[in-house]
Amino acid sequence: MTDATYTISENARNFLDRRMHSLLIDGERIPAVSDEGIEVRNPSTGEVLGYLASGGASDVDKAVKAARAAFEGEWSGWTPYQRQALLFRAYDLIGKRFDEIAEIESLDMGVPIAKARAARPAAQRMVQFFASMALSIRGETVQNGLPGDVMTMTLKAPVGVVGGIIPWNGSLTALWWIVGAVMATGCTTVLKPATEASLSVLRLVEMLHEIGLPKGVVNVVTGHGATAGDALARHAGVDRIAFTGSTETGRKIIDASKTNIKRLQLELGGKSPDIVFADADLDKAVPGAAMGIFNNTGQICFAGSRIIVDRRIVEEFTARLAAFSKTLRVGHSLDPETQLGPVISERQRDIVMSYVEAGRSEGAQLVAGGTPVEGLGGGYYVPPTVFGNVDMGMTIAREEIFGPVVSVIPFDDVEEAIRIGNQTEYGLAGAVWSENISTALRVAERIHSGAMWVNCYGLIDPMVGFNGAKMSGYGAKGGLAHLDTYLYTKSVYIQR
Incomplete structure (x- = not known):
């Protein structure tokens, strides 16, 4: 099937019909210095959707200067109430026009349209959270031991220009971790979305300008990571970088900083453990663990790609997991019945299939999937794939695949489950399924990760947030600690 088989809104179609998508700097659509266009393909069909402007160092410099001017200009005088009111308008915007950007995201990234539309409440919760935070920034008066009549206090101030490097696997919510914090604190930002999926970011930032976002507060420079991303990370006019992506790229950003x-x-890579005990309710644990990896076609940093199962039930669990995976409908992202869309690109499909071959060759038992989906046109489809009898010496158990491939690994007791769970360089997330709360808490406390779920998987609330550990990165997303990273503390001494 082609895209023409499905209907999208007039606004989304008008945006896509531009074909060449400009940079967005100081509130204006402008071309990049380079004449090069980056091809955008629909992963459901392989067809060309359009072209991104290929921003480089000079474009990043222009965007950073616009962000700095906005930070030091009118925006700096906005009160917390004004910034909160702008976030309230953004909340209303999402309520009214989310379907439009969901359609763009579905075509650009391949996320099933039903899932893209279902992200509306999550995006609105994030905006609500940051709107509340806009009125919660405060310092304190503190005691001092100085001689004389001296009063001391601390103030919280915005750090300045924030460089935001956004992943392709969930732009509609990933954007708000940065833009929401910028709007709440009075910072400004230059966003560099992933070349694989930039269109929804461009469109949403355009919409924010329509509701009164001042020029220069949020700028978007599209381009390759090695050029635009590197220039943003190295730019001396950028005070902070927020990055979600691979651990390899994270190392480069640390160096550039x-x-x-x-x-x-x-927020970097993951190989998260999903631990299932014999007393777990399998009617919940099987679909819950399955969608912990198959959601978003496995393209989530905290995907539960290692399901570690009590040996007493591993055979039953694996059979039920395989049966469940075969019920999931794989298809075009705009098909409302689709549950698993394509992976992001032909290259990613080939990478995922190379891991499937590695699993086979290293002795894992393929119990579901493993063969490219036929009959869906030229898209990049990989079926939900389940391997049983996996051990931690196998490549598929150690390396992040970023696709719908899961390894089932048996364990004999609690200590072994914890040991296997921690037997990875990553520490982004994990889960445990058990009706015994003592067992569940014991595991949750001892798995070395930034987030743990008990009898569920993947729930995220910005009021609670999450962190990374080990090679999965550092720095809070959500909670009070999130805002602190957009602010710095200033100590004030007053001699009276």
Whole structure:
């Protein structure tokens, strides 16, 4: 099937019909210095959707200067109430026009349209959270031991220009971790979305300008990571970098940040353990663990790609997991019945299939999937794939695949489950399924990860947030700690 088989809104179609999508700097759509266009393909069909402007160092410099001017200009005088009111307008905007950007995201990234539309409440919760935070920024008066009549206090102030490097696997919510914090604190930002999926970011930032976002507060430079992303990470006019992506790229950003000792927030790779005990309710644990990996076609940093199962039930669990995976409908992202869309690109499909071959060759038992889906046109489809009898010496158990491939690994007791769970360089997330709360809490406390779920998977609330550990990065997303990274503390001494 082609895209023409499905209907999208007039606004989404008008945006896509531009074909060449400009940079967005200081509130204006402008071309990049380079004449090069980056091809955008629909992963459901392989067809060309359009072209992104290929921003480089000079474009990043222009965007950073616009962000700095906005930070030091009118925006700096906005009161917390004014910034909160702008976030309230953004909340209303999402309520009224989310379907439009969901359609763009579905075509650009391949996320099933039903899932893209279902992200509306999550995006609105994030905006509500940051709107509440806009009125919660405060310092304190503190005691001092100085001689004489001296009063001391601390103030919280915005750090300045934030570079935001956004992943392709969930732009509609990933954007708000940065833009929401910027709007709440009075910072400004230059966003560099992933080349694989930039269109929804461009469109949403355009919409924010329509509801009164001042020029220069949020700028978007599209381009390759090695050029635009590197220039943003190294730019001396950028005070902070927020990055979500691979651990390999995270290392490069850490190196680039040395230019002016930037603050960093890094959400990197994962190989998260999903531990299932014999007393778990399998009617909940099987679909819950399955969608912990198959959701978003496995393209989530905290995907539960290692399901570690009590040996007493591993055979039953694996059979039920395989049966459940075969009920999931794979198809075009705009098909409302689709549950698993394509992976992001032909290259990613080939990478995922190379891991499937590695699993076979290293002795894992393929119990479901493993063969490219036929009959869906030229898209990049991989079926939900389940391997049983996996051990931690196998490649598929150690390396992040970023696709719908899961390894089932048996364990004999609690200590072994915890040991296997921690047997990875990553520490982003994990889960445990058990009716015994003592067992569940014991595991949740001892798995070395930034987030743990008990009898569920993947729930995220910005009021609670999550962090990374080990090679999965550092710096809070959500909670009070999130805002602190967009602010710095200023100590004030007053001699009376």
